[in-house]
Structures are given as structure tokens and as C-alpha cells.
Amino acid sequence: MSTTTEEGALTKKDFVTSNDVRWCPGCGDYAILNAVQRTLPELGIPREKYVVVSGIGCSSRFPYYMNTYGFHTIHGRAPTVATGVKVANPDLSVWMITGDGDGLSIGANHLLHLLRRNLDINVLLFNNRIYGLTKGQYSPTSEVGKKTKSTPAGSVDYPVNPLLFAIGSEATFIARTSDTDQKHMVETFKAAQAHKGTSFVEVFQNCVIFNNKTFDPVTGRDVRNDQVMVLEEGKPLVYGEDGSKGIKLNGLNLESVDLGENGASEDELFIHNPTDPNPAYATLLAQMAYPAFPTPIGVLRHLEGRETYEDSVVQQIQSSQVDGEGSLQELLTGKNSWVVE
Amino acid sequence: MSPSTDSFEEIESAVVRFAGDSGDGMQTVGERFTDSSAFAGNDIATLPDFPAEIRAPAGTLAGVSGFQLQFGSRKILTPGDEPDALVAMNPAALKANIDDLPEGGMLVVNIDSFKKMNLSKAGYETSPLEDEEFRKKYHLVELDLTSLTKEALKDSPLKPSDKARCKNFFALGFMYYVYGRPLDPTLKFFSDKWGKRLPELAEANSIALKAGFNLGDTMETARNRYQVSKAPVQSGVYRKISGNEALVYGLVAGAQQADRELLYAGYPITPASPILEGLSALKKFGVKTLQAEDEIAAMGMAIGASFAGDLSVVATSGPGMCLKSEFIGLASITELPVVIVDVQRGGPSTGLPTKTEQSDLLQSLYARHGDCPLPVLAAHSPSDCFDCAIEACRIALTYMTPVILLSDLYVANGAEPWKIPNVSDLPKIETKFADPKEELIVYKRDPETLARTQAIPGQAGLEHRIGGLEKSEDGGVSYDPENHEKMTQLRADKVNGIANSYDPIEVQGEKEGELLVIGWGGTYGAISSATKVLQDEGFSVSSIHLRHLNPLPNDLESLLSSFKKVIVPELNLGQLSTILKAKYVREIISYNKVQGKPFKVTELREEFVKYLSAN
Numbered sequence: 006m007s008t009t010t011e012e013g014a015l016t017k018k019d020f021v022t023s024n025d026v027r028w029c030p031g032c033g034d035y036a037i038l039n040a041v042q043r044t045l046p047e048l049g050i051p052r053e054k055y056v057v058v059s060g061i062g063c064s065s066r067f068p069y070y071m072n073t074y075g076f077h078t079i080h081g082r083a084p085t086v087a088t089g090v091k092v093a094n095p096d097l098s099v100w101m102i103t104g105d106g107d108g109l110s111i112g113a114n115h116l117l118h119l120l121r122r123n124l125d126i127n128v129l130l131f132n133n134r135i136y137g138l139t140k141g142q143y144s145p146t147s148e149v150g151k152k153t154k155s156t157p158a159g160s161v162d163y164p165v166n167p168l169l170f171a172i173g174s175e176a177t178f179i180a181r182t183s184d185t186d187q188k189h190m191v192e193t194f195k196a197a198q199a200h201k202g203t204s205f206v207e208v209f210q211n212c213v214i215f216n217n218k219t220f221d222p223v224t225g226r227d228v229r230n231d232q233v234m235v236l237e238e239g240k241p242l243v244y245g246e247d248g249s250k251g252i253k254l255n256g257l258n259l260e261s262v263d264l265g266e267n268g269a270s271e272d273e274l275f276i277h278n279p280t281d282p283n284p285a286y287a288t289l290l291a292q293m294a295y296p297a298f299p300t301p302i303g304v305l306r307h308l309e310g311r312e313t314y315e316d317s318v319v320q321q322i323q324s325s326q327v328d329g330e331g332s333l334q335e336l337l338t339g340k341n342s343w344v345v346e
Numbered sequence: 347m348s349p350s351t352d353s354f355e356e357i358e359s360a361v362v363r364f365a366g367d368s369g370d371g372m373q374t375v376g377e378r379f380t381d382s383s384a385f386a387g388n389d390i391a392t393l394p395d396f397p398a399e400i401r402a403p404a405g406t407l408a409g410v411s412g413f414q415l416q417f418g419s420r421k422i423l424t425p426g427d428e429p430d431a432l433v434a435m436n437p438a439a440l441k442a443n444i445d446d447l448p449e450g451g452m453l454v455v456n457i458d459s460f461k462k463m464n465l466s467k468a469g470y471e472t473s474p475l476e477d478e479e480f481r482k483k484y485h486l487v488e489l490d491l492t493s494l495t496k497e498a499l500k501d502s503p504l505k506p507s508d509k510a511r512c513k514n515f516f517a518l519g520f521m522y523y524v525y526g527r528p529l530d531p532t533l534k535f536f537s538d539k540w541g542k543r544l545p546e547l548a549e550a551n552s553i554a555l556k557a558g559f560n561l562g563d564t565m566e567t568a569r570n571r572y573q574v575s576k577a578p579v580q581s582g583v584y585r586k587i588s589g590n591e592a593l594v595y596g597l598v599a600g601a602q603q604a605d606r607e608l609l610y611a612g613y614p615i616t617p618a619s620p621i622l623e624g625l626s627a628l629k630k631f632g633v634k635t636l637q638a639e640d641e642i643a644a645m646g647m648a649i650g651a652s653f654a655g656d657l658s659v660v661a662t663s664g665p666g667m668c669l670k671s672e673f674i675g676l677a678s679i680t681e682l683p684v685v686i687v688d689v690q691r692g693g694p695s696t697g698l699p700t701k702t703e704q705s706d707l708l709q710s711l712y713a714r715h716g717d718c719p720l721p722v723l724a725a726h727s728p729s730d731c732f733d734c735a736i737e738a739c740r741i742a743l744t745y746m747t748p749v750i751l752l753s754d755l756y757v758a759n760g761a762e763p764w765k766i767p768n769v770s771d772l773p774k775i776e777t778k779f780a781d782p783k784e785e786l787i788v789y790k791r792d793p794e795t796l797a798r799t800q801a802i803p804g805q806a807g808l809e810h811r812i813g814g815l816e817k818s819e820d821g822g823v824s825y826d827p828e829n830h831e832k833m834t835q836l837r838a839d840k841v842n843g844i845a846n847s848y849d850p851i852e853v854q855g856e857k858e859g860e861l862l863v864i865g866w867g868g869t870y871g872a873i874s875s876a877t878k879v880l881q882d883e884g885f886s887v888s889s890i891h892l893r894h895l896n897p898l899p900n901d902l903e904s905l906l907s908s909f910k911k912v913i914v915p916e917l918n919l920g921q922l923s924t925i926l927k928a929k930y931v932r933e934i935i936s937y938n939k940v941q942g943k944p945f946k947v948t949e950l951r952e953e954f955v956k957y958l959s960a961n
Contacts, residue, residue, distance in 0.1 A: 022811075024822065053806040058650070061814075068811050069823060074803035076653055077813025078646065079676050085643040089650020089658065090803070092634055093609055097654070097803055115646075118639040318636075322629045331630035333602055334769045337595055341531070342585040342766060343385060 015046035022072045033184035033210035034063060037131060038070055040190035041100070045073075048198050050098050057100045058087040060107040063138045064131035064210070067102040081112025084119035084128075088314075091124050095315040098198065099126045105146040106136050109165050113145075120174035122314040123202045127194070130167055131184075131208050135216035153215075168291035168305060171205040172284050178204035179287065179306040184211060185224045189235070189302060196304055202313055223300045232295060236303030241274035244299045252298075259289050261298060279307040354526055354573035359418025361426030362521060364514075365443045366435030367404050368397055368411040371514040376413025377761075378518060378535060382527040384586045384763050387576030388417040391871060392761045393425035393944065398616075398700045405459075405467040410442040419575040423727075423871030425760065427946035431524070433517050435459060435491070437468035444474075452524070453484040454517065458492035489561070491516055498557035502550045512554040519558025525572050529555060580765060587764040589728040589757040590617070593687065594624035596735025597659055598631050600685075603736065604743050604775035606657035611636040611647035613666065616699050617755045618689040621661040641666035645673035645686075652682040653812070655779070655802040657739060661687035664706045665695070668713070674748055675714045678837065680812045681789075681798045683742035683749075685735070690754040690867075692942045701942025702756035704867050705918040710750040711896055711925070717834050719841045721745070722896040724752040726870035729764040731757065734893065736772065743777045745844055746797040752895070754917075756868040756944050782807045788821030789833075796840035845897040851905060855881055855888030858908035861957050863889035865915060866922055869945055873915060876950035885958045895922070898929065906930055911957050913937055915950055 020042040028034045045055060055073035059065035061080035068075030074097075078086045087101045101119075108116050108130045119126065135153070136142040142155040146167065150159040171179045178200040182193040190208070197204035209220045218225070223232045234244035234252070242252035243264070251264050251274040262269040278286065287306040294300065362379065366372045373394055383390050392415040402409030416426035431452035434440035436459040447453060460473050474480045475488065495513040502509060515532075522529060533552055540548035562571075587595075601608035610633060612622035626635040634656070638644035641662055648658035662670065667688050677684050690706045692698025710722045721741050725734040731753055738751040780786050780801035786808045789798045801808035810821050816833060818824035854877055865873040870891045877889040890905065892898070906912055906926075913935040914923040920936035927934050937953050939945060 051806065053804055053809060056654075056803050068813065071811075073809050075811035075813070076650070076680075077811065077815065078649070079672055079814055082642060082646045082673065085638070085646025086650035086653070088636070088643075089609070089611065089647035089652070090654045091650075092636060092647070093607070093651035093654035093656040093658075094804060114639060115643055118643065318634055322632055322634065325629035326632070330632065331628065333599060333631070336598065336628070336631070337585075337766050337769070338583060339585050341381065342583050343387075344583050345387070345579055345581050 015052060017042045017046055019052055020045055020072050022070055024069050026070050027066065028063060029214050031213035032063070033133065033212070034067070034131065036184040036187065037129070037190065037208055037210060038067065040187055041071070041129075041194060043187075044191050044194040044198075048098075048195065054096065054098050055100065056090050056097050057102060058083050058090060059102040060104075060112055061138070062104040062107045062136075063212075064102055064104040065107060081107050081110070082115060083107070084112065084115035087126050088119060088122070088124055091126055092315050092318055095125070095319060101126055101128045103128065103130050105130065105132045105134060105144045105167070109167060109170065110145045113165075113170070117170075117174045120171055120176040120203050120205060123177055123311050124315055125201055125203070125313045127197045127204045127206070129194070129206050129208055131210040132167055133210045133212040133216055134219050135212050137212045137215055141215035166291060167207045169288065172287050172291060172306065176205045176306070177202040177308040177311050178304070180204070180304045181207045181209070181302045183209040183220065183224045183233075183302060185209070185220075185229075186302075193303070200307060201309065202311055223295050232299050234293075234299040234301045236277050236279070236290070236301050236305065238277055238279055238304070241271050241276055243271070243274065250299075252293075259293065259298065279304045280309075282308060354571050356573045356575065358420055358574070359416055359422060360431070360525060360572060360574055361414060361416045361429045362431045362433070362525070363412055363414040363429035363443060363446070364433045364517070365410055365412040365439035366514070367439070368399070368409045369401050369404065370411070370435050371511070372411045372413050372435070375514045375518040376415060378532045379521065379527065380415050380761055381531045381535070381586060382522065382529070383415070383417040383574075384584070385528055385531045386574070388419065388574055389422040389577035389579065390415060390417045390586070390762055391422050391425045393756065394759045396700055403467075405436055405438055405464045407438045407442050407468060410439050412439070412443060417574055419577050421577065423875045424944070424947060427948050431521070433521060435514070435517070437465045437470055437473070440474065441468045441470065447484060449483050451484055452487065454487045454489060454520065456491035456513065456517070457488045458490045489517070489520065494557065494561065495554050498553055499550050502553065503546050504550050508547070509550065512550050515551045516554040516558040519555040519560075520562050522555075523559045523562025523571070525574065529559060579763070582765045584763045584765055586761050587729055587732075588759060588761040589725065589731045589753055590620040590689070590759070591624060592729050592731035592764065593661070593725070593735050593753060593758075594621055594628070596732040597625065597685070597739070598628060598633065599732070599769070599772055600736045600739025600775065601657045603772055604657055604739060604777055606655070606743070606777070607632055607634065609634040609636070609648065609651040609656040609658045611638050611644040611651070611658070611660055613638050613641045613644050613662070615641070615663050615666050617691055617758045618661040618663050618666070618687065620758070621687065621689075641669035642673060645670040645684075648684045649673060649677050649680075649682055652677070652684050653680075653803070655800075657683070657685075657743065659685040659687065661689065663689050663691050664693040664697075664709065667706060667709055671713050674720070675716060675718050676814050677748040678714070678718045678720060679814060679816070681746045681837070683746055685738045685742050685749050685751060687751045687753060689758045690752060698942040700755070702754050702868060702944060703917050703940065703942060704754055704869070705921065705940070706752065707866075707895060707918065707921040708924070710752060717838065719838050719896065720748055720750055721841055721844050721894070722750045722752065723894050724867040724892070725757055726867060726891050726893065728757055728760050728762050730870075732764070737893070740773070740775045741844055743775055744797065744847075745795050745840055746800060747841065752867060754868045780808055786810055786821075787819060788812065789817060789819045791836070791840075796836060796843055842897045845894070845900050848894055848899050851890050851892075851899050851901050853888050853890055853905070854878070856886070857888070857905065859888055860886035860910050860959065861888075861954060862906065862909035862912045863887065863915065863954060864892065864912060864922070864926070865889065866892045866895055869915060869917060872945035872947050872950055875947040876954060879947065879951050880954055880958065885955070887954060887958060892922075895925075903930055906932065911935060913954065913957060915945060915953070917944070
């Protein structure tokens with residue numbers, strides 16, 4: 006068998022395993038799996054270079070359904086294992102799958118450190134705002150007041166915003182997409198892979214059993230044109246049926262305005278610039294939320310140029326070996342040995 | 347400069363302890379005395395003893411830092427039960443250590459520090475040096491070290507406060523005179539460390555050292571000087587080595603002998619941090635070091651690197667082991683090689699973080715959920731850390747398993763002379779990866795070792811998934827009850843089979859008799875010495891020191907049955923003895939000490955002799 010697969014010869018089929026997929030019927034994870042299996046063959050990377058690493062939770066069963074190298078690890082700790090894989094072999098394309106509980110509760114510390122270290126790893130965080138595999142407790146992204154089995158009187162926790170968390174961790178690529186939009190998912194995953202550094206992608210994902218339709222007020226078929234704002238680099242922040250509304254800056258806040266003859270002109274609107282090094286803009290976007298604002302999807306932040314962790318590790322080793330590798334015998338002997346005759 | 351030897355009294359060995367404030371540089375002078383003694387050809391063992399605080403309030407008992415070493419012309423296995431000479435830099439150091447100094451012992455004190463405030467900080471109402479009985483009890487040498495040092499450095503450009511800080515080397519110089527130590531290794535140390543960067547400091551310390559030495563020469567008191575001749579050792583090239591250093595070198599050697607890249611992930615923790623620091627300095631050897639965000643992450647990184655084909659290593663202490671437990675279970679079920687080093691310290695919890703203990707044995711053996719046996723081994727001396735590190739790498743890679751290697755603070759920080767091995771004599775570690783030309787069966791096992799096949803990401807045709815869920819042989823997730831039992835048993839059988847690869851147990855003494863002493867880890871020196879003393883006195887006693895604690899050696903059972911009594915001395919409440927009782931169902935005498943200190947040879951001798959009939 007050859008050690009590489011011919012580029013371009015891969016199809017979605019090559020990434021499907023023979024394992025039965027065991028998510029609940031109607032789960033948003035199926036759509037995400039489909040999008041990933043459609044994305045990977047198109048990236049020009051041989052199949053054997055892909056490693057999919059996950060933690061624990063419904064989303065984290067993902068590696069078993071991907072016909073690549075895969076590692077289903079323990080709860081919250083996937084970023085650490087992914088880091089070990091990538092540093093050991095920077096040539097691999099590492100995809101990390103996590104969820105809102107796995108990534109932002111038990112594993113939030115590791116996620117923070119992965120993002121700030123900027124390893125060239127793609128992180129897909131499936132946010133369904135609920136603990137699914139443990140059968141329906143509220144999660145760190147559940148809204149205040151949410152009634153679940155563990156919060157019969159409503160949750161009193163203030164939720165974490167995954168995008169703000171990523172901005173605070175100084176992630177160099179931050180995006181959001183939705184399980185309801187195949188095309189957008191594939192585009193977003195491709196952009197994530199194209200970025201050199203850690204790519205953080207929040208995927209709105211529906212849990213059909215324990216938190217059904219949680220994103221429907223935003224991504225539901227009948228409302229999404231008014232509630233979802235698709236971000237496109239270099240274009241003004243426009244949304245709504247026929248692009249009838251836009252977003253402009255008012256003081257230090259965003260304001261939604263109607264466009265048209267009696268409203269604002271496009272010139273007043275924010276032009277989407279994900280490469281702005283100032284995190285203020287991405288922070289404003291990340292805070293836009295239903296019902297006051299449309300919900301942005303797409304790439305919020307994209308900074309190139311920061312060295313990746315694994316490259317720095319390799320470079321330090323290479324520069325210390327310019328004059329050759331160390332001699333073990335010399336190391337053992339040291340500088341203060343003595344001879345006994 | 348080399349001392350004359352005309353007025354020396356020949357002695358076989360000596361124990362010297364330096365004690366002062368934690369900012370007084372006692373560890374540094376202890377290290378230098380060790381180097382000088384190694385250079386003089388003595389055998390040596392050292393015991394650094396320092397507080398958990400970096401700088402506790404000056405002059406208080408909490409801030410006392412000490413360094414004891416024994417050097418001799420015979421085999422030296424311990425840093426000595428009690429000092430022959432004590433150097434006390436202040437009243438607190440005196441108070442904290444004087445009970446260990448036997449009557450007639452040499453006591454060198456810095457009288458400049460015996461002022462009212464320092465005395466009261468140490469809890470003395472009046473100076474013990476004014477007490478006539480105290481003065482008679484010891485061989486007292488009162489030196490106004492601070493003033494003497496300042497006087498010797500009167501021409502130095504250093505600030506007065508910096509001059510006073512050189513007093514530790516003045517005291518060291520004086521002790522070099524007493525024990526006829528060569529000055530050259532220390533002078534070289536000064537020039538290597540400060541010669542380029544701070545030449546005034548190198549010069550001042552050299553002057554202080556020589557001034558202290560010369561003071562001894564000119565004091566004209568009828569003071570004894572001692573001569574400790576070279577120890578008879580095998581010919582070869584030697585160096586001084588600490589346990590943590592030896593461990594670092596052993597890991598690099600293990601990776602090289604296995605032809606694997608070494609990746610180390612660690613989180614700072616006493617007393618394991620020097621392993622992280624030591625390996626971080628070895629980039630020339632291709633060593634990848636990651637300082638993780640926590641103990642858990644370090645273990646995860648190691649597992650990820652192991653999956654990707656590196657030889658991965660973590661080192662920590664007890665609290666870190668607790669945090670790594672869940673991940674160690676993952677490494678066990680996925681059957682990935684990882685070397686896990688636990689440099690033990692006093693526990694539980696933060697416990698005694700800078701004191702030694704052997705209390706993580708049961709944790710290493712059992713602290714995981716599920717049936718999860720793992721190989722566990724322990725290093726018995728600083729230089730043994732080198733051999734044990736290679737052995738741990740061998741077991742991990744040969745058997746595809748995480749391995750726990752126990753060290754302890756006493757072994758890690760202690761130092762001894764080490765006969766440097768020839769790299770060409772080191773054992774090769776043969777490992778193999780899955781063949782991409784064959785169909786991969788993830789849990790297909792080597793018939794001899796039961797190790798599973800390892801396939802490295804990046805190879806076409808070997809794509810596969812591993813994970814924490816139970817798997818069947820083909821690598822698929824399996825909830826089948828019988829498969830789970832079979833796989834659990836296979837993992838246990840694999841670990842048990844490691845015992846087939848051991849060398850026979852080395853017995854110190856006869857292979858049968860009245861009393862067998864069984865030790866493990868850092869108690870080796872004290873147990874061997876006490877056994878030797880009793881053997882020389884004619885008692886029927888032998889000792890063994892177990893390197894492999896799981897699985898236990900196959901020849902242990904028959905050895906146990908060849909002795910009437912078995913005693914297990916441990917620096918815990920009886921952990922190995924519990925294991926031996928359970929496994930061999932026989933009477934085992936436990937002898938335990940949990941004071942953060944190593945055993946003394948005398949206390950072991952006194953205990954062992956209780957179980958021996960008069961000869």
C-alpha cells in the first residue's frame with residue numbers, strides 16, 4: 006500500500022466508516038458529520054494525515070464515524086491530546102471535536118490554553134446548550150432560567166458566550182456556523198483549515214431530544230432571513246429580507262438600522278473586517294444576540310502571522326542542532342568527571 | 347592550593363552538616379563540599395533538607411535550610427545518621443539541628459549572628475553559647491564569620507551587604523581546612539559561574555573561601571584535622587550525579603536506545619520540576635518539552651504524542667498523580683506507552699512538600715477506576731534513576747503500556763558518585779510498528795508479550811480509531827459483556843507477564859536464613875548498611891531491594907519461604923508489607939517511619955536485631 010493517497014481522488018465515501026452511527030434520529034450531529042465528510046476530501050490532504058480527536062459527549066463520538074485516524078479521549082481533555090499529537094507530528098491535520106459541556110465546562114481551561122498557544126488545529130464546538138449524553142441537564146451555554154432535570158426551578162447560572170471566550174483567549178480564527186446550513190458549514194470548515202493557527206468554530210447544533218428547536222428563533226426556516234446575518238469579508242453588515250437592514254456603530258454600541266430611502270445608507274454601515282487586530286470589533290459581533298440583534302454567522306476574526314506553537318517548538322530544536330545533534334556520551338560524562346585508575 | 351597532610355588523623359568516614367537561613371546559601375556550600383569530596387576520591391551520599399518556603403522570615407526556625415553529607419574511604423550508602431560536625435550560621439540553625447549533634451561533635455557557629463534579636467527569633471532567652479555545660483558538651487568553634495568575611499573582602503568593590511553574603515564560602519573554606527578538602531573544584535566553580543558575568547563576585551567568593559581555609563591553618567588551636575582517603579572503587583570515569591539528573595539522562599538514553607523521539611510534558615511541582623527543567627535544556631538531543639497548563643493536560647499531551655509515535659514521558663509528585671489518574675486509565679485501555687514518573691514527597695495533600703516519603707505505592711498500584719493494573723518500579727539511589735528510567739522506557743514500549751516509575755525526594759535531590767556507562771554498552775530497546783502492507787487489527791497481540799500492534803498516524807491504509815470505550819480485538823467499540831471480561835483479563839495478563847523479563851533478585855547475603863529484610867526505593871542505603879553491620883556481627887540476616895513492585899518478581903515467593911521472618915521497613919504506614927501479606931499470605935513484620943526523614947542505619951539495626959537470635 007502506498008504511503009500517500011493521490012490528491013483529488015478522495016470523495017466523501019472515503020471518510021465514512023462501517024460503524025453504525027448512533028446519534029438519535031434527527032440529531033443535528035448527522036448534518037455536521039455530513040458537512041465534515043464533504044469538506045475533508047476537498048482540502049488536498051491525503052486521508053492518512055487526518056486525525057480527529059474528541060472528548061466525551063454526544064458530539065465526541067464523532068471520530069468513530071470518520072474513516073481517518075481518530076482518538077476518542079476523556080471528558081474535557083481533547084485539547085491536550087490534540088496538542089500532543091500535533092507537537093509530535095506537525096505534519097498531521099488535526100481536527101478536534103467538542104461540545105458546550107466538554108469544551109466550555111469541564112474542559113474550558115484546556116480550550117483556553119489551546120487557543121492562546123495557537124496550535125494549527127481546527128476546533129469544532131457543537132453547541133446545543135444542553136447535556137445530551139447524560140440525558141438532559143443544563144449546560145454552561147444554557148440560558149438563565151432554563152428548566153431541565155437538574156434545574157427544575159430554572160437555571161440560575163449566567164451562560165458563557167463561546168465566541169467571547171475565544172476572543173478572550175486570543176484565538177486567531179473565530180467563526181460560527183449552523184447545522185441547518187450545509188453550504189455554510191462546508192465553507193466555514195474550509196476556511197478553518199486554510200488558517201494557519203488554531204481555528205475555533207462554534208456550530209449551532211440542535212438536540213432533538215433534550216433541547217429541541219433551541220436555535221429555531223434564529224435559524225428556523227421561517228425567520229432566518231431576518232434573524233441571521235451572514236458575515237462576508239469586505240462587505241457591509243447587512244441582513245434581513247432583501248438586505249433591508251444593516252448594522253452601524255453608535256458610540257461604543259451597535260445599532261440596527263433600516264436601509265432605503267427613508268432609512269440609512271450602506272455607507273454608514275460597518276464593513277466586515279475579520280482581520281482587524283483590535284478585538285473590539287469582533288467583541289461587538291460576538292455579543293449580538295436574539296432578540297435585540299440578528300445573530301452573525303461566518304468568520305468573525307481571522308488573524309494571520311502569529312507563529313504556531315508546534316512550529317516554535319520545532320524551530321527551537323532545529324536551531325539548537327545547527328552544529329549537529331548532541332552526543333549522549335558527552336552528556337553523561339558532563340564537565341566535572343574524574344578518572345579512577 | 348592543596349592542603350598538607352602532616353597533622354591529619356585518618357578516619358574512615360565523616361558526616362558534615364551545614365545549616366543556616368534559607369537565604370544563606372547552605373545548599374550551595376553543601377553541593378561544593380560534595381564536589382570537592384568527589385574530586386578527592388571519596389564515596390559520598392548527600393541529603394539536602396530545605397523548607398517549603400523559598401525565603402521564610404530571616405532568622406526563624408521555619409527558614410532553616412540544611413545540607414548533610416557523608417563521605418568516606420569505604421562504600422558510603424547514606425548521608426549519615428548524625429553529623430560529626432555541624433556548621434550553624436545563626437541561632438535558629440543551631441536550635442533546629444543541635445539535638446542531632448552527638449556529644450563531642452564539632453560545632454562551628456557564626457557568633458556574629460548570636461545577637462539578641464536573632465536569639466529571640468529562634469526562641470532562645472539567653473545565648474546557649476553562654477552556658478558552660480553546653481560549651482563543654484561540644485567541640486565548639488566560635489567564628490565571627492560576618493566580620494571575618496568583611497575584613498577579608500575589605501578591598502573588594504562589592505557593596506557591604508554583598509560582602510557579608512560571601513560568609514557561607516568563608517565557613518566552607520574553614521571546613522575544607524578541617525577535612526583537608528581540595529579548593530580547586532570550588533574555585534573552578536566560581537570562575538565558571540560568575541567569572542564572565544560578575545567577575546567581582548567570583549573574586550570575592552574565592553577570597554572568602556581561601557580566607558576561611560587559611561584561618562583554620564593559623565588558628566593554632568590544637569584542633570584535629572581529619573584525613574579521609576580515597577574510596578576503593580572500580581576503575582573508570584566517574585562523576586557526581588543527583589537522582590533527578592540521572593533520571594533526565596536515563597530518559598534521553600531510553601529514547602535513543604529505542605530509536606524514538608522523546609516528548610516530555612510537565613507541570614511545575616516539587617520535587618519533580620528539575621526533570622522538566624533538565625529536559626528543556628536538551629533540545630540538542632531533539633527532546634520536545636511542553637510546560638502544560640496543569641497536571642491533567644501534561645498527561646493528555648503525553649498520550650497524544652504516544653499515539654503519534656513518540657516516546658512520551660511525564661513526571662510529577664503525589665498530588666499530580668491524583669490529577670492524572672483518569673488519563674492513566676485511558677492510556678491503559680488504549681494500550682499506549684507512557685512513562686509516568688512520580689517523585690514522592692510527604693502527603694496527603696500538600697503535606698510535607700519538601701520532605702521525603704514512600705507513601706504513593708498504593709496509589710500507583712491501585713488509584714484508578716476499573717481493573718487497571720500497571721507496571722510499577724522504583725529507583726533506589728540517585729544513580730539508579732538512570733537505569734530505572736531506561737527500564738521504564740523498555741517496559742512501556744515493549745508491552746505497550748503506561749509505566750509508573752517511583753522516585754522520591756531523598757533520591758531525587760541526593761547525589762552520589764556514578765561510574766559513567768559507555769553508551770555502546772546500554773541495552774537496545776526493540777519496538778515495531780504495524781506494517782502498512784498488512785491489514786491492521788488494532789488489538790492483535792504479540793504472542794509473547796501480549797502487546798498490541800501500534801499504527802502511527804500518517805500511514806496510508808492504517809487509519810483506525812482508538813478511545814476510552816471498550817473495544818473488541820478488531821478495534822471496534824464493543825459493549826459485549828464477554829468481550830469486556832476477555833479484554834480486562836488480557837490487559838492484566840499482559841502486565842503480569844512482564845515479570846518474565848526480569849533478572850533474578852539480587853540478595854545481599856545468604857539466600858536463606860533467619861531474617862529477610864525487604865526494601866524498595868530510597869531506603870536502599872540505610873537498609874543495606876544496617877544489614878551489613880549485622881552480618882559483620884555474625885547475625886543470619888539478608889536483604890533484598892525490589893526494583894519491580896508490579897508485577898512482583900517470580901522468584902520472590904520462594905525466597906520468602908527460605909527465611910523464618912521477613913521485615914519490611916518503609917517510610918509510610920506499611921504499604922509494601924500490605925501487598926506482600928495479601929499476595930503471599932504470610933506473616934510480614936512492618937517497620938514504619940513517617941517523619942519526612944530517611945531511616946537512620948542505627949534505628950534499622952536496632953529494629954532488625956529484635957528479630958534475630960543471639961549468635
